[in-house]
Each structure stands twice: as C-alpha cells, then as structure tokens.
Amino acid sequence: MPVFPEIFAGTIFATNLTVIGTILFTGLVVFVVLRIALARMDMRSPRGLQNFVEWVAEFTTNMARETMPTEQAVGFMLPLAFTMLLFLFVANWLGLIMTIAVHFGAHAPAGWGIAPGDLANAKGEVELFDSPTSNMSMALAIAVMVWLISHARGLRHPKIWLKHFYSPSxxxxxxxxxxxxxxxxxxxxxxxxxxxxxxxMLKAPFLFGWIPWQLPLIVLWLLYSLFVATIQAYVFSILMCLYVGNKSFEGHSHH
Structure with a gap:
C-alpha cells in the first residue's frame, strides 16, 4: 500500500498531509462552484451551474423530508445534507479524475515523516493527490462526526434518548x-x-510492448467507478439523514 507524507509520524497524532490537502482542495472546489452559481443567479431563467445547484438543493430537501420527523428537523438537517452530498461527490471523483504520485529510491526527502522500511514496502511510491475518501481514517472520521451529531441531537430529549437504547431490545x-x-x-x-x-490496470504492461489491450477495460471500469462514486455520495448522505432523523425526537416529545 502506498505511503503518504506525514507530520507527527510514529505518534497517535500522526497526520496524513495528502488527505488534509485533498480535503481542503475538495472544500475549495465546492466553495468555488457554489460561489459561481450564486454570482450568476437568475430567478427568471436559471441555467448552467445554477440549475445544477438548485437541483441538488431540491434533491437534498426531498431526502431530508423523507427521513426527518418534523419540519424543524428538516431545517436543521438540510444545510448539512446539502454540503455533505456535494463534498462527497467531489471527493469521491478526485482520485478517478487524477492521481499524482512520485517515486523515490531508498530514501524519501528529509522531514516527510516516511520511514525507509515503509517506503520499501510501497516500492518507492508516495501519492500526493488522491480521493480523500479512499483513506480509511478520513471516511471513518466523517462517519463518527455523523454519529456524534445524531446523538447530540438526541440528547435534547434525554429521557427518550436513553429509552431508545432498549427498544426494541x-x-x-x-x-x-x-x-x-x-x-x-x-x-x-x-x-x-x-x-x-x-x-x-493503468500499470499493466502493453501487449507485445505497444498494444494497449487494457484500454477498453480502463474506460469501462472508470465509467463504472464514477457511477459508484456518485451512488456512494448519495448512500452516505441519506444514511446520515436517517441516523440523525432517528435521534430527532421532536415528534415524540409529547409522549
């Protein structure tokens, strides 16, 4: 498995700089897209990015209303669901559109936090740009964030929150x-x-040294992976809405 440049390497605070960088880049892409869409907003004849953003907003509104118990809960969830869906859509596509990696010999540059043994195991490859969601720590981190948000919302009604741990068993x-x-x-x-x-597939050798036999497979797999990446953005977002919705006890507070 490729290694990544880190700070605080070898400690519990080890931080993957490539993932941090791609998270920030993903956020920047989402911000720029929304900024351009809002800057050219036309209420009478929407077009281009405005159409896309309005469609995403309507899609997430319907998703929130199908999973949240009250309009108050929908209002709470909608900004998070909208942002998460766009963020994951961009993040999941990044590594499929472009991956940047560098290759070193026996030693990485000083200060990169990469041990020679780790570099040898990765065959000298260090990735500098990839999908942040292809990193397990990042994917689990946002899942834990959703878990914390859902329980924080449930604790607004502590008696019902405690009771739900024993129901149905x-x-x-x-x-x-x-x-x-x-x-x-x-x-x-x-x-x-x-x-x-x-x-x-990209690293597979050519047939007879010059025939790119894997090219059709690469195109098919890329299209399939882009589809899966889009579906996974939706699946993660709707599960987030379901988890938070199940802990939104406003509709049960009168019981």
Whole structure:
C-alpha cells in the first residue's frame, strides 16, 4: 500500500498531509462552484451551474423530508445534507479524475515523516493527490462526526434518548456502536477498491510492448467507478439523514 507524507509520524497524532490537502482542495472546489452559481443567479431563467445547484438543493430537501420527523428537523438537517452530498461527490471523483504520485529510491526527502522500511514496502511510491475518501481514517472520521451529531441531537430529549437504547431490545446498543463503522467502511471500501483496480490496470504492461489491450477495460471500469462514486455520495448522505432523523425526537416529545 502506498505511503503518504506525514507530520507527527510514529505518534497517535500522526497526520496524513495528502488527505488534509485533498480535503481542503475538495472544500475549495465546492466553495468555488457554489460561489459561481450564486454570482450568476437568475430567478427568471436559471441555467448552467445554477440549475445544477438548485437541483441538488431540491434533491437534498426531498431526502431530508423523507427521513426527518418534523419540519424543524428538516431545517436543521438540510444545510448539512446539502454540503455533505456535494463534498462527497467531489471527493469521491478526485482520485478517478487524477492521481499524482512520485517515486523515490531508498530514501524519501528529509522531514516527510516516511520511514525507509515503509517506503520499501510501497516500492518507492508516495501519492500526493488522491480521493480523500479512499483513506480509511478520513471516511471513518466523517462517519463518527455523523454519529456524534445524531446523538447530540438526541440528547435534547434525554429521557427518550436513553429509552431508545432498549427498544426494541438491548441489542440496540451494539447497533449504535457498529453504525459508524459500517457507515464509514462502506464509503472507504467502494472508493478505495475502485481506484486500486484502476491503478492496477493503468500499470499493466502493453501487449507485445505497444498494444494497449487494457484500454477498453480502463474506460469501462472508470465509467463504472464514477457511477459508484456518485451512488456512494448519495448512500452516505441519506444514511446520515436517517441516523440523525432517528435521534430527532421532536415528534415524540409529547409522549
């Protein structure tokens, strides 16, 4: 598996600089797209990016209303669902559109936080640009964030929040623990697998040294992976709405 430049390497605070950079880049792309769409907004004849952003807004509104118990909960969830859907859509596509990697010999540049043994295991390859969601830590981090938000919202009604752990059975506690794991691992697994297989195809040797036999497979797999990346952005976002909706007890507060 490729290694990445890190700070605080070898400690519990080890930070993957490539993932941090691509997260910031993804956020910048989303910001620029929204800024351009709003700057050219025309209420009478919307077009271009405005049409796309309005469609995403309408889509997430319907998604929130189908999963949240009250309009108050919809109002709380809509900004997060809209942002998450756009962010994951861009993040999931990044590594399929472009991956940047550098190759070193026995040693990486000083200060990169990469041990010679790690570099040898990665065959000298260090990735500098990739989908942030193809990193397990990042995918699990946003899943844990969703878990924390859902329980923080549930704690607004502490009696009902405590009761839901025993309904329909005490095994609900196990489900609460596994939800963020399955939520994040599903996203990570699909994005990582798609990019990994695409990378293998790209590195496959040509037939007779000059015939790119893998080209049709690469095109088909790329199209499929782009479809999966889009679906995974939706799946993660709607599960987020469901988890937060299940902890939004406004509709039960009168019980």
């Amino acid at each position: 005490p095994l609900a506690v196990i489900e609460e623990i596994t939800n963020p794991l399955t939520h994040g691992m599903r996203l990570y697994g699909n994005i990582f697998a798609g990019e990994a297989l695409l990378g293998i």
